[in-house]
Amino acid sequence: MDQIVTSEQRRELLQRAIEARRIAYAPYSNYRVGAALLTSSGRVYTGVNVENAAYPDSLCAERVAIVKAVSEGEREFIALAVVTSNGGTPCGSCRQVMAEFGLDMLVLIADVDGNLKQETTVSDLLPGAFGPGDLGR
Ligand SMILES: [Zn+2]
Numbered sequence: 001m002d003q004i005v006t007s008e009q010r011r012e013l014l015q016r017a018i019e020a021r022r023i024a025y026a027p028y029s030n031y032r033v034g035a036a037l038l039t040s041s042g043r044v045y046t047g048v049n050v051e052n053a054a055y056p057d058s059l060c061a062e063r064v065a066i067v068k069a070v071s072e073g074e075r076e077f078i079a080l081a082v083v084t085s086n087g088g089t090p091c092g093s094c095r096q097v098m099a100e101f102g103l104d105m106l107v108l109i110a111d112v113d114g115n116l117k118q119e120t121t122v123s124d125l126l127p128g129a130f131g132p133g134d135l136g137r
Pocket residue numbers: 060061062063090091092093094095
């Protein structure tokens with residue numbers, strides 16, 4: 001499923017991710033992350049990283065956005081914007097969770113000023129992904 005993402009939609013996703021990032025809960029790393037996920041219904045779900053004093057229980061912004069969308073009945077994702085101070089890329093766990101819902105999703109990686117660092121896809125971020133197909137789905 002290759003869907004066109006307009007420049008207006010891209011701008012909106014980046015803006016929503018930048019705004020979300022402001023409320024990230026990152027008292028330990030101080031590395032705040034904001035994400036915004038566009039679904040096939042046209043809705044946008046935002047996410048922020050939510051850290052925990054027990055570090056491994058921390059959640060990433062990308063996965064928070066995806067979990068919010070899935071918990072609202074959405075499963076078709078068109079594009080995901082991720083914003084950090086320096087345009088850092090999604091971690092391996094987030095790449096795996098993205099891959100569960102499709103390899104074609106557009107991924108926009110930007111810094112906090114909205115400067116696009118990478119425009120890529122899940123399949124480029126996670127080549128050879130293990131996915132539903134491997135379990136016969
Ligand atoms: Zn992550």
